[in-house]
Amino acid sequence: MMRGISRKGFLKTAVLAGGAIGFPAVVPSAVLGKNGSVSPSNRITVGLIGCGRRSGVGGEYNMVRQSKLLAVCDPVKWRREASAAEWNVPDAHNDFRDVLARDDIDAVHIVTPDHWHVPIALMAARAGKDMYVEKPLSLCIGQSLAAREITEKHGRVFQYGTQQRSMRHLRMGIEIVLNGHIGNVKEVYVWCPGGAKGGSATPELPVPEGFDYELWTGPAPMKPFCEDRCSPHGPPKATYFCYDYSIGMLGGWGAHPVDQLQWWADAENKGIPVEYKTTGSLPTEGLFNTVVTWQMEATYADGTKLYFMDSKTARASQEIPGIEKLKQFGNCTVFVGEEGWVAVSREGMLASTEALRRKAKDPGPRKLQESSWHPIAFVDAIRNGTQPVSSLDSAIRSDIICHMGDLCVRTGKTLGWDAQKEMVTGSAEAVKMMHRTMRDPWTL
Structure with missing residues (x-):
């Protein structure tokens, strides 16, 4: 306020x-x-x-x-x-x-x-x-x-x-995993589209009439208006790719496939990974300054591995099971177990065998919350006093995973997450970066 x-x-x-x-x-x-x-x-x-x-x-x-x-x-x-x-x-x-x-x-x-x-x-x-x-x-x-x-x-x-979470095939794919049809999950691969380079802070332009740029900027640093920073006439540019307003596609698009991971992890009471190693690239010139490409290796307390990357890196990987089939998916979450793999994306659900994929019709007793229309599921939750399918607690956990990747790239450090203290470990610089300064008069 x-x-x-x-x-x-x-x-x-x-x-x-x-x-x-x-x-x-x-x-x-x-x-x-x-x-x-x-x-x-x-x-x-x-x-x-x-x-x-x-x-x-x-x-x-x-x-x-x-x-x-x-x-x-x-x-x-x-x-x-x-x-x-x-x-x-x-x-x-x-x-x-x-x-x-x-x-x-x-x-x-x-x-x-x-x-x-x-x-x-x-x-x-x-x-x-x-x-x-x-x-x-x-x-x-x-x-x-x-x-x-x-x-x-x-x-x-x-x-x-x-x-x-309101797409039936994704829910059913994760239910296959939860009901043990691929055995114990050893690792999960996640990817989404990467970021962008470029953008220009010039020419500085007058703020268009009818655009309250002061309010749009709000708690972010006030910067001169230019089309690439904030285009009220077209699609967002720096809104996604400028660190004043976003951590880029790593969080903005990564939120979707990482959320599918988190849906499964919450059902298994796994929390989030405790160690993060992430390499990546940042623009060296131009206005845009969020992460462009990245490759994360994160480890849960029980040893399960998470590999999170941009889609270009994923498509070039030789480590992801079924990648030749899965290259069609711009964003994806692949659960790899002892007895096969299941991949879920908004574009479809695939598995290591057709027989495994067919398990979706009757995966077993362990079920996830059903939802068929996300905004209306929200309305129904208000009317009925029930928990929405995409809860705040789950959102916080998946969001932290994305931020940890960003902090690793920016600090060049391997970082840890202390779940009890809810604190980044391994870098004093990263601890400071857990927070952003807000421009007066705005606060949380």
């Missing part, structure tokens, strides 16, 4: 401001209670925070009777107006705090650049909102750990944007 403005003062101020612009008279479902007491005729009301590339999900809340999108928000005027018009939403806000202050909104869907995810999520929880947060979870490990406040202190429903 902002220094110098108390939570009570912020809410009172924002609510008064909201009343002046005419919020719709919709009774929020939260007023009527949860745990099954909400009548089907009372929809969960949602505010969309961020109208960029992933914001198309906002319209899904208007496709079912359980929910209603009431407001959109973006610091780019034409984006929020276009989204509001597309989904017939009555209100388009510039400032997310106006959305959080609304008493007629139950939940928010956060689709901002990565550096805003946890700060907004924490403010949403303090304002009494449930939330769906797009991946990756955070900008640094410290933010990931701070996010626990959302559920532990405020008891809010949190759904992580790893929608692959």
